[in-house]
Amino acid sequence: xxxxxxxxxxxxxxxxxxxxxxxxxxxxxxxxxxxxxxxxxxxxxxxxxxxxxxxxxxxxxxxxxxxxxxxxxxxxxxxxxxxxxxxxxxxxxxxxxxxxxxxxxxxxxxxxxxxxxxxxxxxxxxxxxxxxxxxxxxxxxxxxxxxxxxxxxxxxxxxxxxxxxxxxxxxxxxxxxxxxxxxxxxxxxxxxxxxxxxxxxxxxxxxxxxxxxxxxxxxxxxxxxxxxxxxxxxxxxxxxxxxxxxxxxxxxxxxxxxxxxxxxxxxxxxxxxxxxxxxxxxxxxxxx
Amino acid sequence: xxxxxxxxxxxxxxxxxxxxxxxxxxxxxxxxxxxxxxxxxxxxxxxxxxxxxxxxxxxxxxxxxxxxxxxxxxxxxxxxxxxxxxxxxxxxxxxxxxxxxxxxxxxxxxxxxxxxxxxxxxxxxxxxxxxxxxxxxxxxxxxxxxxxxxxxxxxxxxxxxxxxxxxxxxxxxxxxxxxxxxxxxxxxxxxxxxxxxxxxxxxxxxxxxxxxxxxxxxxxxxxxxxxxxxxxxxxxxxxxxxxxxxxxxxxxxxxxxxxxxxxxxxxxxxxxxxxxxxxxxxxxxxxx
Numbered sequence: 034x035x036x037x038x039x040x041x042x043x044x045x046x047x048x049x050x051x052x053x054x055x056x057x058x059x060x061x062x063x064x065x066x067x068x069x070x071x072x073x074x075x076x077x078x079x080x081x082x083x084x085x086x087x088x089x090x091x092x093x094x095x096x097x098x099x100x101x102x103x104x105x106x107x108x109x110x111x112x113x114x115x116x117x118x119x120x121x122x123x124x125x126x127x128x129x130x131x132x133x134x135x136x137x138x139x140x141x142x143x144x145x146x147x148x149x150x151x152x153x154x155x156x157x158x159x160x161x162x163x164x165x166x167x168x169x170x171x172x173x174x175x176x177x178x179x180x181x182x183x184x185x186x187x188x189x190x191x192x193x194x195x196x197x198x199x200x201x202x203x204x205x206x207x208x209x210x211x212x213x214x215x216x217x218x219x220x221x222x223x224x225x226x227x228x229x230x231x232x233x234x235x236x237x238x239x240x241x242x243x244x245x246x247x248x249x250x251x252x253x254x255x256x257x258x259x260x261x262x263x264x265x266x267x268x269x270x271x272x273x274x275x276x277x278x279x280x281x282x283x284x285x286x287x288x289x290x291x292x293x294x295x296x297x298x299x300x301x302x303x304x305x306x307x308x309x310x311x312x313x314x315x316x317x318x319x320x321x
Numbered sequence: 322x323x324x325x326x327x328x329x330x331x332x333x334x335x336x337x338x339x340x341x342x343x344x345x346x347x348x349x350x351x352x353x354x355x356x357x358x359x360x361x362x363x364x365x366x367x368x369x370x371x372x373x374x375x376x377x378x379x380x381x382x383x384x385x386x387x388x389x390x391x392x393x394x395x396x397x398x399x400x401x402x403x404x405x406x407x408x409x410x411x412x413x414x415x416x417x418x419x420x421x422x423x424x425x426x427x428x429x430x431x432x433x434x435x436x437x438x439x440x441x442x443x444x445x446x447x448x449x450x451x452x453x454x455x456x457x458x459x460x461x462x463x464x465x466x467x468x469x470x471x472x473x474x475x476x477x478x479x480x481x482x483x484x485x486x487x488x489x490x491x492x493x494x495x496x497x498x499x500x501x502x503x504x505x506x507x508x509x510x511x512x513x514x515x516x517x518x519x520x521x522x523x524x525x526x527x528x529x530x531x532x533x534x535x536x537x538x539x540x541x542x543x544x545x546x547x548x549x550x551x552x553x554x555x556x557x558x559x560x561x562x563x564x565x566x567x568x569x570x571x572x573x574x575x576x577x578x579x580x581x582x583x584x585x586x587x588x589x590x591x592x593x594x595x596x597x598x599x600x601x602x603x604x605x606x607x608x609x
Contacts, residue, residue, distance in 0.1 A: 122429035141410035157460030172445030
């Protein structure tokens with residue numbers, strides 16, 4: 034197993050190439066729409082979801098090249114949610130990954146439509162891949178009982194009294210479900226099922242929860258420059274966060290606990306899971 | 322062949338039942354989101370796209386019940402685009418099918434998210450149906466080189482000089498592509514292909530174009546009460562319309578010509594296409 038930084042860099046490079054290739058060029062009519070789509074996707078994202086999908090497939094000896102399209106679909110969907118989240122009627126953010134957000138650069142209407150188009154493109158790529166099970170995984174994780182549910186309750190929770198059940202629901206749906214889907218999609222694409230799929234499902238859920246709590250922690254403790262977006266935005270928006278509900282010490286403890294539990298699950302598989310383990314560790318050690 | 326009013330009523334009833342059944346109830350968390358989704362879908366729409374899908378399948382003796390899910394997916398996607406089109410940053414409409422639009426009733430953020438959720442739900446239902454070809458049809462028709470392209474150029478054309486090429490591009494993408502996809506999806510689900518699929522593809526495209534020109538005509542000549550939305554909205558928004566580009570007489574002539582061409586194509590099939598023919602006629606005789 035090469036060191037994790039090298040591993041992530043290699044996969045990120047591969048995913049970026051595939052993303053660049055799968056999106057229509059700016060020369061395709063309507064130019065401005067395709068420019069906006071590419072701007073919002075090809076901006077140096079960490080590509081955590083596609084890399085998890087690839088790493089899960091590799092556990093079952095399925096090469097990265099053969100799950101690149103489901104991996105890419107995950108990232109396209111993720112980017113579409115970021116565009117809509119940033120809209121004035123939602124989180125009203127003007128900075129994302131260190132750059133002006135989509136609606137700042139292309140106007141609100143084009144931002145709504147670029148988000149829609151990326152969402153549809155994710156399902157188009159999965160349809161071309163031809164495995165309906167994977168489309169179903171993404172749709173269920175993404176929809177009104179998944180990511181969108183998390184968004185709705187996240188917005189509705191603004192300014193409300195801290196509540197442990199509610200923050201659990203929000204984190205689970207807003208973030209953990211899609212990370213879990215990424216791990217599941219790689220596993221399913223590789224043909225694995227039964228107990229192995231079950232263990233990796235819980236692994237994905239746990240690192241997803243840890244990832245979102247870490248996000249809350251970083252928002253409170255980091256700077257704009259390091260994050261590439263406004264640090265402290267959660268407090269400004271009166272967002273409900275894990276540290277706000279449980280305190281900063283408990284938040285850090287929970288991140289550690291979830292990550293340890295996730296890694297313990299990997300140990301129950303008689304497979305080489307070094308990459309997944311390193312990613313789990315990386316997700317909670319990252320600075321942005 | 323029963324008379325067309327009866328046929329449409331029966332199919333509409335069936336589609337409405339299936340729509341009601343396929344959407345999570347208001348009791349499903351988040352309640353408000355599911356309420357908004359149901360409000361925007363279960364509002365007495367004409368269900369033209371699902372009915373075309375069903376009628377096309379019936380040409381090849383595939384019963385309605387067996388293509389109900391692809392039919393429903395088409396309507397869910399269509400409703401999602403209406404919600405986003407009505408947003409303040411887009412057409413800023415407060416009336417739809419005689420009722421307050423989604424953002425008026427549920428707020429802008431929930432309207433963006435309800436639209437997203439319906440879009441995803443369309444692809445979820447197709448994934449459950451399990452025929453990737455149909456998911457691909459919807460995605461290609463819907464995406465950045467389909468419906469979304471039409472929307473982008475429609476908005477960009479506001480206030481611009483009337484232009485024949487541009488109005489053709491907008492109508493083709495904003496409307497005709499999805500109506501064509503409805504006919505194709507029913508045909509493909511029924512297992513038809515080759516020359517028959519080809520002929521029905523062009524049939525769908527032509528009635529789709531006729532439908533949109535008729536829409537432009539009605540917007541200019543009808544009333545709020547009859548349309549269930551603001552008549553004259555196109556002019557208020559300085560929309561580019563077919564009558565504005567070619568004149569009202571030519572618009573009416575074009576509608577007739579497209580419909581006749583479409584029906585002539587049906588005659589080349591050695592099949593019972595009475596329902597499709599009647600729908601084509603109905604689309605340009607309707608009052609709203």
